[in-house]
Amino acid sequence: MYAYDQYDQAFVEQRAAEFREQIERRLSGALSEDEFKPLRLQNGLYLQLHAYMLRVAIPYGALNARQLRVLGDLADRYDKGYGHFTTRQNIQYNWTKLSDVADMIDALASVQMHAIQTSGNCIRNVTTDAYAGVAGDEWLDPRPSAELLRQWSSLHPEFAFLPRKFKIAVLGAAQDRAAMKFHDIGLWAKLDADGQPQYDIWVGGGQGRTPRVARLFQEAVPLADLLPTLDAMLRVYNLAGRRDNKYKARIKILIDEMGIEPYRLAVVEELARVDRDAFATAVGEYQRIAAQFETAQRPALQGQKVPEGSPEFRAWLQQNGLTHKVNGYAAVSVSLKTKGAIPGDASGAQMRAVADLAERYSAGEIRVSHRQNLVLPWVKLNDLETLYHALLEQDLAEANVGLVSDIIACPGLDYCALATARSIPVAQALSLRLRERERRQGPIEASLNISGCINACGHHHAANIGILGLNRSESETYQISLGGRADEGAKVGDILGPGFSQDQVPDVVETLLDTWQSLREDGEDFSQTYDRVGKQPFKEAVYV
Amino acid sequence: MSDLSVNETSSLLGWRLDASGALSQPPAPTLDLLLEPDAAEDLGLDNLLHLSAIGLVFKTPHDGRSFSLARRLRNAGFQGQLIGLGRLMPDQARHSVQSGLDALWLEDDLVQRHGIRAWQNALNVVVGSLYNQQRLSAEVAPRLAAPDIWRRRHNKAA
Ligand code: HEM
Ligand code: SF4
Numbered sequence: 068m069y070a071y072d073q074y075d076q077a078f079v080e081q082r083a084a085e086f087r088e089q090i091e092r093r094l095s096g097a098l099s100e101d102e103f104k105p106l107r108l109q110n111g112l113y114l115q116l117h118a119y120m121l122r123v124a125i126p127y128g129a130l131n132a133r134q135l136r137v138l139g140d141l142a143d144r145y146d147k148g149y150g151h152f153t154t155r156q157n158i159q160y161n162w163t164k165l166s167d168v169a170d171m172i173d174a175l176a177s178v179q180m181h182a183i184q185t186s187g188n189c190i191r192n193v194t195t196d197a198y199a200g201v202a203g204d205e206w207l208d209p210r211p212s213a214e215l216l217r218q219w220s221s222l223h224p225e226f227a228f229l230p231r232k233f234k235i236a237v238l239g240a241a242q243d244r245a246a247m248k249f250h251d252i253g254l255w256a257k258l259d260a261d262g263q264p265q266y267d268i269w270v271g272g273g274q275g276r277t278p279r280v281a282r283l284f285q286e287a288v289p290l291a292d293l294l295p296t297l298d299a300m301l302r303v304y305n306l307a308g309r310r311d312n313k314y315k316a317r318i319k320i321l322i323d324e325m326g327i328e329p330y331r332l333a334v335v336e337e338l339a340r341v342d343r344d345a346f347a348t349a350v351g352e353y354q355r356i357a358a359q360f361e362t363a364q365r366p367a368l369q370g371q372k373v374p375e376g377s378p379e380f381r382a383w384l385q386q387n388g389l390t391h392k393v394n395g396y397a398a399v400s401v402s403l404k405t406k407g408a409i410p411g412d413a414s415g416a417q418m419r420a421v422a423d424l425a426e427r428y429s430a431g432e433i434r435v436s437h438r439q440n441l442v443l444p445w446v447k448l449n450d451l452e453t454l455y456h457a458l459l460e461q462d463l464a465e466a467n468v469g470l471v472s473d474i475i476a477c478p479g480l481d482y483c484a485l486a487t488a489r490s491i492p493v494a495q496a497l498s499l500r501l502r503e504r505e506r507r508q509g510p511i512e513a514s515l516n517i518s519g520c521i522n523a524c525g526h527h528h529a530a531n532i533g534i535l536g537l538n539r540s541e542s543e544t545y546q547i548s549l550g551g552r553a554d555e556g557a558k559v560g561d562i563l564g565p566g567f568s569q570d571q572v573p574d575v576v577e578t579l580l581d582t583w584q585s586l587r588e589d590g591e592d593f594s595q596t597y598d599r600v601g602k603q604p605f606k607e608a609v610y611v
Numbered sequence: 612m613s614d615l616s617v618n619e620t621s622s623l624l625g626w627r628l629d630a631s632g633a634l635s636q637p638p639a640p641t642l643d644l645l646l647e648p649d650a651a652e653d654l655g656l657d658n659l660l661h662l663s664a665i666g667l668v669f670k671t672p673h674d675g676r677s678f679s680l681a682r683r684l685r686n687a688g689f690q691g692q693l694i695g696l697g698r699l700m701p702d703q704a705r706h707s708v709q710s711g712l713d714a715l716w717l718e719d720d721l722v723q724r725h726g727i728r729a730w731q732n733a734l735n736v737v738v739g740s741l742y743n744q745q746r747l748s749a750e751v752a753p754r755l756a757a758p759d760i761w762r763r764r765h766n767k768a769a
Contacts, residue, residue, distance in 0.1 A: 074763065102700050222741060224709035307652075310674060345743065
């Protein structure tokens, strides 16, 4: 993993002190709420329905055991004993007090963490594949690129007041496990003929009320050109992006309105002026960072074997395990989607327990996935069964990662000031119903995501079955969309038809699954069946 | 775009925040051009490069276009003064300097509302050194010569 040196440490400590001072000025009234807003947002602080919410960055989803313990302690000390892992490798505390926030930030800084740019109209926390460095299908570890971008974008002076938020994801494997094409910029890192990093740059993806799959901007950009190119891309966006309407301010709309070719030409013109000298250290810095990740990689192990174990253990491993790049190890997901649970929530005690287990069984490392689960990336095969039993004791051994009960959901009306409907109770009811179905039928591989409003934080557009909570004439109604996907074949789902009441949702979802299962041809996943048969049979089944 | 009437500005009671962090009340700066972000595109970059002082207007605390205009001008080799004006916050002083501005010219009521101390402090409480710093104003650079973090790590001069 990447460890801070004295420069990184001083950087987060100075930022913590600066934010403490900004909070003091707000509390004294020197800063108006309108002025404080962009400042607090750039440090992840939202004003929600009941309280302030603090969003903490987990850069590229990587945590060590000490860091996860501190996250657990913050949940107990400053929240109601819980934290909420989000789809963008952050954790949110929903019940913080403004007067506590500076102390929380100090505690984070003490373990090389921060909340820098987890919100606001700036470059947000850079995300990646939760299995980075360990996935069997990886050609380049994306974490050094993500760390380079973290440093470059942190407190970037020019890009702190963009037209709208700006999200970047980096990927280095054949399979997209980071919803890369739903980001403002997606980087698909590959190796050139000499084994050096190069990037396919995708631009203009996003969800919200105008979902867009990113478009290809440029292929095979060498590492030395990466930051100058991003710099030019962002400058053109900052100057030309719309500021008259916040729903039309994302780069996806600029590219819709301007066209990808004219945008590309504007970037080329901008790039010609960029001061290359300023970026001359970037390649050396990348190499310095990459070396840290390389030394943290473990050598292959001999004599490791998956224990025979119980059928439950085998089912868990089959479902939650991933083939490892390095012989002798497995990477396993810890599902935060236990039957009936709130997706992504973990208690302080659970976080500390996972931290202990990571120390004992996973080289002290934990990852946070974009499906709101945790990953233990370095488990020796011999240890798998012992780990399984330890997770079982913490109620963290649900064998459903990647299944239809592995639901993504946003906080919705229970916390969020923008929500039009609740999403948590819908997710819980579905979890109960679908876990039961999986018990009867075995694994059901489909994705189901829920958002509490059109902003789409719960990725409903990008799910095989998407659920969007709306408020129509005083009552909540849930609109269903079908056929979306967030992987390398990214696609926005189609709206099925009129919405349903909260009570109807579980039955409707089961009917949709029945329909898929009856139409499905050998080996087809949900998207393949849907693309073949279209919306009609599903419509007929639910609107009888 | 509108040409600045110097008389108009001189009549304003104003403050200057320098890149060094000093806050003072000198006479209003003489500007060749007051550049509104909306007008920038039509003006053409080449027509600006020979000017000796440009005022960059910030319309709201949320509008960061003038930071990018400053960066574009510096990248294109603009050697003159860049002065920020308008609805800025003390917290944006660092963004201004780091984007290539020389100073801010602030109206009195804006300074008073945030408090003189906040402006005096504006460049002290912030993170002073970025990982990657692009070209500063030629006048400011020698005085703020701490190289960025990447340069320090890799032993390169600023
Ligand atoms: C509770 C406070 C939250 C607020 C106020 C909030 C606000 C928003 C807004 C306004 C948008 C739409 C942006 C646009 O279309 O330009 C959005 C999108 C999004 N948010 Fe949230 N959000 C919150 C929580 C979350 C959570 C908990 C997650 C993760 C589970 C999340 C992840 C996302 C994602 C992935 C998107 C869509 C992707 C995109 O940016 O296009 N947000 N959020
Ligand atoms: S989708 Fe809507 S309800 Fe859900 S967190 Fe985002 S803004 Fe809130």
